[in-house]
Amino acid sequence: MEKLLEVKNLTKVFTMGSILSRVRLTAAEDVSFYIKPGEIFTLAGESGCGKTTTAKIILGFEEPTSGTIVHNGKDRAETKGKKVWQEEGIQAIFQDPFGTFNPLRVVDRYFFETVQGFKLAATKREAIELIDETLRLVGLTYEEFAGKYPSEFSGGQLQRVSIARALLTKPNLLIADEPVSMVDASLRMSIVNLFKRLKEETNLSVLYITHDLATAYYVSERIAIMFRGNIVEIGPVEKVLMEPKHPYSQLLRESIPEADPTKRWSKRIVLAETEEEEYLRVGCKFAGRCPHVMEICKTQPPKDIDVDGVLVKCFLYNGTPATPHE
Amino acid sequence: MNETILRTEGLKTFYILDVFGTQKVVKAVNNINLDIRTNEVYGIAGESGCGKTTLLKALAAAIEPPLRLVDGYIFYYVDGKPVDVSTLSPEAKRKLRLDYIAYVPQGSMSALNPVIKLKETYRDFIESHVSGKTKEETVAMAEQHITELGLPPKILEAYPHQLSGGMRQRVTIALAALMKPAIIIADEPTTALDVVVQRGVVQLLMDIQKKLKNTIILVTHDMGVQANIADRVGIMYAGKIVEESTTEKIYGDPQHPYTKFLINSLPQFGDKSPRQSVPGSPPSLIDLPSGCAFHPRCPHAMGICAEQTPELITLDTDHKVACWLVGGQHGKTA
Numbered sequence: 279m280e281k282l283l284e285v286k287n288l289t290k291v292f293t294m295g296s297i298l299s300r301v302r303l304t305a306a307e308d309v310s311f312y313i314k315p316g317e318i319f320t321l322a323g324e325s326g327c328g329k330t331t332t333a334k335i336i337l338g339f340e341e342p343t344s345g346t347i348v349h350n351g352k353d354r355a356e357t358k359g360k361k362v363w364q365e366e367g368i369q370a371i372f373q374d375p376f377g378t379f380n381p382l383r384v385v386d387r388y389f390f391e392t393v394q395g396f397k398l399a400a401t402k403r404e405a406i407e408l409i410d411e412t413l414r415l416v417g418l419t420y421e422e423f424a425g426k427y428p429s430e431f432s433g434g435q436l437q438r439v440s441i442a443r444a445l446l447t448k449p450n451l452l453i454a455d456e457p458v459s460m461v462d463a464s465l466r467m468s469i470v471n472l473f474k475r476l477k478e479e480t481n482l483s484v485l486y487i488t489h490d491l492a493t494a495y496y497v498s499e500r501i502a503i504m505f506r507g508n509i510v511e512i513g514p515v516e517k518v519l520m521e522p523k524h525p526y527s528q529l530l531r532e533s534i535p536e537a538d539p540t541k542r543w544s545k546r547i548v549l550a551e552t553e554e555e556e557y558l559r560v561g562c563k564f565a566g567r568c569p570h571v572m573e574i575c576k577t578q579p580p581k582d583i584d585v586d587g588v589l590v591k592c593f594l595y596n597g598t599p600a601t602p603h604e
Numbered sequence: 605m606n607e608t609i610l611r612t613e614g615l616k617t618f619y620i621l622d623v624f625g626t627q628k629v630v631k632a633v634n635n636i637n638l639d640i641r642t643n644e645v646y647g648i649a650g651e652s653g654c655g656k657t658t659l660l661k662a663l664a665a666a667i668e669p670p671l672r673l674v675d676g677y678i679f680y681y682v683d684g685k686p687v688d689v690s691t692l693s694p695e696a697k698r699k700l701r702l703d704y705i706a707y708v709p710q711g712s713m714s715a716l717n718p719v720i721k722l723k724e725t726y727r728d729f730i731e732s733h734v735s736g737k738t739k740e741e742t743v744a745m746a747e748q749h750i751t752e753l754g755l756p757p758k759i760l761e762a763y764p765h766q767l768s769g770g771m772r773q774r775v776t777i778a779l780a781a782l783m784k785p786a787i788i789i790a791d792e793p794t795t796a797l798d799v800v801v802q803r804g805v806v807q808l809l810m811d812i813q814k815k816l817k818n819t820i821i822l823v824t825h826d827m828g829v830q831a832n833i834a835d836r837v838g839i840m841y842a843g844k845i846v847e848e849s850t851t852e853k854i855y856g857d858p859q860h861p862y863t864k865f866l867i868n869s870l871p872q873f874g875d876k877s878p879r880q881s882v883p884g885s886p887p888s889l890i891d892l893p894s895g896c897a898f899h900p901r902c903p904h905a906m907g908i909c910a911e912q913t914p915e916l917i918t919l920d921t922d923h924k925v926a927c928w929l930v931g932g933q934h935g936k937t938a
Contacts, residue, residue: 323798324798324799324800324801325768325769325770325797325798325801326768326769373796432652432653432885432886433652433653434652434885435885456796459795459796460795460796461652462651462652462825462826463825463826463827463866463869463870465651465652465881466881467869467871467879467880467881468881471878471879471880471881489798489799490799491799492870492871492872492873493871495871495873495876496871496876496879519873520873520874529800530799530800533799533800533802533803534799534828534873535799535802535803535806535826535828535829535831535832536828536831536832537827537828537830537831537855537867537870538831538855539831539832539851539852539855539856540852541831542831542832543803543806543807543832546807547800547803547804547807549768549770549771549774549800549801549804550768550771554766
């Protein structure tokens, strides 16, 4: 099978605190997944679960403590020190479009700079044509956008502008870190519909990082649920989201509010007090909140178990431990 | 039916800006009549930039330039008697606000002072409201309050950065409920939180409401959250309320095409069929379309929609809608 990007056993440890009271926090622990060309893959989980750390490592903003990343068949170690967004066609968009652009600078400057930096056009006229063409992909035009400051756009428009900026260099992988969490529900759909269209029209792969499982279900084929640095469940969305196996995935699935006042939440939930406390657990990180917790969960970290085509990190399921990367 | 606690009458608050000598008027709240009652959760939903936050500012009596009260009244009912907020002096307004209304603004989780422990923040807060408490008394008060709301009291000893985002958000909401205000106004309290934490925040809001039996005005664009917590929902579009009803009716029998879009655009599990967001984008509040502001985006737009603004009409008890399609308004003069 062809893989556009493969992340193998990625681990990232952050050391916090002073020399005297040092805390080692494993932000990503043995994370492995792959993305096929022209696929939207979702990495889901709550805030502070290591999603963004993983994305940053893929983008080359952070060095992994261990593990490798293979992109386009090339090991990241070989291309070390080079800017991946330039060499390898990975582009990123982030959560807050207003934080992406300098408020005192007209937005088109970023586009012209990208065109210049990547030598995408020889003349200004060509540059404008290219920018207009890319903007049309996201449903905007050059006239609507030239000479405007970020504050003159609405949140949804600006997020589309930032997607267009990322698409200028024709990347084959777009890393979208929480692209919809700041925009409202109807605009959310316009952005995920845009991903879907780009995937179909330009064979773009998207690593869709989100906590919004409803759009994840709608847009992607496979999903990984991450919790405190570990991927606890990974598989096709139909299986992971329709019949979640890990107790954490079950909690996530239940907590999605439904637009139906007759289906209100009835059960009460417990939240972690601090993220640190859960990160530092020895056994399963979810043991403190899990309704099915057993003794073994508190002492030993669970291994990936292959249940019906889905990898689950939980002691509730027994069976043969899965072979790494299927 | 519960009695009224907050009422607005033809409320118009505009931002009046002077840009290079030309005056720009942003009609953020344009003729709104609200009747919010005691012991209810009133939800306000709508897309970003439809004036939700401005409406909240007006409701919290925090109208400051460039925002101006152009027309209409805001009444607070203190002991059953209406008080016109705009007639009060700034000092009286501040005093009324202190024990009457609490406002949790958007992004309030970053409102906590990062360099002092939470108990100090609590003390600051208590001291600014009631005088003559010793340090120990305020800490005890904070502890009792936190425990009653089911949050761990040891967080009072923590600095804000040590808590997760969801815990910070809940601490801020708990802080807002400390003085038992009659109204809590919460602006997008769950936006940018993940689903589990969001559920925790909603749980906390419901706990507070049950305990204090007060009024919560909740603004969020998330129709799923509204369905979970609100008793009544008002749908806002371009500075106007276009539909208002009980939560059951809004979701079960929406009348306005915009409400239908909002509800139908949510993806559902087990259904991967393509979903359309509301076509087009929200109008600029500086330059509103003529007639019904929704008509350029509405699939059912008729001739009259571009000419006349539909009034908010009452369909039956507690169901109001402003649309020419509904209630035989078509052809009548507004």
